[in-house]
Amino acid sequence: MSLGKILAKRIGYGLILLIAVVVLNFTLITIAPGDVADSIAGDMGGADAEVLAEIRSRYGLDRPFAVQLGRYISSIAALDLGYSYFYNAPVTELILQRLPATLLLVFSSQILAIAVGLLLGVMAARKPNSFTNLIVTFLSLFGFAAPVFWTGILLIILFVAIWPVFPVGGMMSASLIDAPWYEQWINIAYHLVLPMVTLASIYLALYSRLTRASMQEVLGSDYVRTARAKGLAENKVFYKHALKNSLGPLVTVAGLQFSAVISGAVVVEAVFSWPGLGTLALQSILARDTPTIMGILFLSSLVVIVVNILTDMILRMIDPRIRAD
């Protein structure tokens, strides 16, 4: 099959998936007892029947479910994510305000996890009975076992309370709103360290184990033996021949994990008060702010679908065997 055909097929599947995500989630949110009017009343310390009725009619919540769903789908089709009931602002605006923070967190933690995971995995594979291997085993056990919020709180206690080197949360010191951009960026990087490390910790474990296992497998294969036999330098065998071939599983998993990274970001953002999509998602879910929840779900499914397609394409690039199929 040609690349174009495959791409078209993938995009087609992606669209079906998107529609399913929208319909399912909208249904689930709407059939749950209570609605945004109740949560607004709760936020305000109470309200009377008129106020509640007014909120419901303003947002069309008193309409039949089918009408509400139809309206939502037609507005999504027109690429309009709607208007947040809770924050009185367009959902697109709310999401765009938060998106950069989440992307920064997600991508930086993934880069960190892949880079360090790869390094540790390779080192461990090279010397299977070494101290490095022990560290990798320990880190991966820890990373798998420790819930991400717990790691986050632990890091806060260590590096904020006991040994205060990092700020407790947030993305940038408010005192810098008038400062030049480079000062702001340095400050953001400083605030990024702990949440990035926390989010990376789970994937670091996964990636290092994966690299080690696939490296060990490749190193035992015939062509590596051949390469060594013909007298190639060990480093060349290792990095040029073995490493490239063991990257496949890592790329696949990293791509698959992307959706998990986004959900992990929700937790990390809550712990570190990181002003990203995760905190917005959490608040909107608690407030039953349907348009905002739907907007975030729509966008994150879109991102996951795109990343999965990209993963496919990257795999085809690094592994000629897939291209051949």
Added chain:
Amino acid sequence: MKRILKTVATSVATAALLATPTMAEEPKKGGTLTMAIQQTPRHLNPAVQSGTATGQPGTQLFASLLRYDEGWNPQPFLAETWEVSSDGLSVTINLVKGATFHDGAPITSEDVAFSIDTVKANHPFKSMFAPVETVETPDANTAILKLSKPHPALLLAMSSQLLSIIPKHVYGDGQDPKSHPANSEGVVGSGPFKLVEFKRGEHVILERYENYFMEGLPYLDRIVMRILPDESTRAIALESGELQMSGFESNPRNIVRLKKNGALRVSSEGYAAIGPVNWLAFNTKGEKTSDPKVRQAIAYAVDREFINKALNLGTAPTALTGIHPGSPFYDATVEAYDLDIDKANALLDEAGYAKGSDGMRFALSVDYGWPAMKPYAEYMKPQLKKIGIDVAVRSSADFPTWAKRISTWDFDMTMDNVFNWGDPVIGVHRTYSSDNIKEGVIWSNTQQYSNARVDELMEMAGATNDSNKRKELYAEFQQIVANELPLYPIFASPYHTVSSTSVGNAPDSVWGTSSPLDRVYLK
């Protein structure tokens, strides 16, 4: 006129009193106060949005007509003087001269009338200004409120976040004030601080308004309100000095820990007006809970002292009635239902629920709506087993789920926390009034309690300005509801304001951090 002189005299006296401690420590001008608020406000305009998230930044941005001190005494604010007519049907307000909005336009009686109309039409607490029929504006500095009946809650309803004075030339442009763009961006306020930036999920940054109408105030250059929903994060930030103040701290463990820190001041003052009372509510139309004897038995079986010692670690004041213990109308002489298991068992026997062979009488469920209420709901299970009631704890996924269940009367018992909001007329009547049994409305009379005498007492207490008379009426009211027990009050929320010792004049008035922080300074 006598009244005017009196108010001026008391305010001068209080000003002198307030001035004494500040003499010893000269307040310093300048500096940035970093404090926490716990959630992103929907927007920043308290005239059309209640709640503490909007109230804390909102009271910095918008001034009200009056403010209150630590002892529930009204103080002049935008209103320089105010006079209630002897029949209680008219209130004359003289505005302070020279006050301006943040865009420089003068604050006039037109704006006051507009603000009252807006609040009356849009604010969720309809009882605040319901008796106000018209607001006359004979001149730019005078507003006269005409009432249909004496309205004792009016002065409190003119303070703090309950009546924000908003500019007519901004909000009167025909757009719906509830979704007006100026509620969140480019806010034109009347208070001590103006808006620099509101970033949802991140912070609200406020800056001193140079032409603020109170001479020499505010002391602070800036207030940064960081939005920090996580209580452990806030506690650590307070300890590390990253935060200098945080209100509404209510986790007993954190409060006990922070109290041990010498660099922090932990105060329970400042929550009497908000008046949060926690209780175990009964569905008085429930199959078992419709019997007052069953409700009383449960109250005798619940050990309030254990809850306050073991669950609240001594941080929460005891509450015996639905009126907050900090209110002048609180009656501490009502039946307290101190722990008495024998009496509880006897009451249930009397009610006709004999113990079965397994020692149990019947089953009930107890709800809770948000995580902080969970320990209290769970405590009911082992405790009520002692009197033969098999309690099932029912949790709700989120607040709307719980609100739906309770407001449609699909419950036996629930833990709840309801705010008084200043005067009982605003926040207490709604819980007991038989007019307010409204399906689908949370924090209405969800107990479905109805007693003609109680209705009558509330109505009388809500229609007289004589505070001694009101005390009597509310005392009788509290005695009745304590006996019939539609709900069993347990404690007042352990709200505390935590501030660094470097913060001077920490807000201890009855409105706490939901009041203008214009006198707060950094040492």
